[in-house]
Amino acid sequence: MATIDPTAVDQKDRGEVRYAQLHHINFITTRKDEMRDWYRTVFDMDISLDGPFGCWITNDRANHRIALTVLPHVQPDPDWRDHARLHHVAFEYASFDDLMDTYQRLRDLGIVPKACLDHGMTTSLYYTDPDGNYVELQCDNFGDWDQSKAYMRDSLPFAENPIGAFFDPDKMYEAYKNGTPHREILRQIWDSDDFRPAEFPDMGAPEPRPGDPPMPAKY
Ligand SMILES: [Fe+2]
Secondary structure, X not given: OOOOOHHXXXXXXXXXXXXXXXXXXXXXXXXXXXXXXXXXXXXXXXXXXXXXXXXEEEOOOOOOOEEXXXXXXXXXXXXXXXXXXXXXXXXXXXXXXXXXXXXXXXXXXXXXXXXXXXXOOEEEXXXXXXXXXXXXXXXXXXXXXXXXXXXXXXXXXXXXXXXXXXXXHHHHHXXXXXXXOHHHHHHHHHHOOOOOOOOOOOOOOOOOOXXXXXXXXXX
């Protein structure tokens, strides 16, 4: 395992560090075709290459954004809830309108979120792909990355509850279609139980055990 000397992390004289942009995600999967079809459907991705060893797909000018690797001997992990892992990858929409439009498009295809959270800085819908990986579709609640970042750094409510407030996406979509502004919907999620989901949403955590600390989220 690669580790870093902790004294080097905040060292000021590291010299110029060249910026690297996140380019793609690669899953090792036993369900390559199902995964390909799910990501293509959700994100309107085109195939760059598909074959017995894997599939590479993209939704923009990049040669691929998702890679699906097929390897011999690989098995699904039945104990994934209890294992350290990558929890989710997030895709950002340009606006609340785009997020709600996508919610409705996917709902019509039978693809619905497992859990939905107002994180404070984002409105987030969490889906699971055919392998059970969580995939977050989000929009920024400020519509501005600088304000959003400042909120994470400076907000006392966020420090006390960095998970957020669960909401029912159908109720959110209904309010959206009735013309309720995004900011007003978010206020009501926190100030009322009008958007409360009927059941506690599944965020892929281990089954709770006696003595566990409560999740700091509004439900
Ligand atoms: Fe996230």
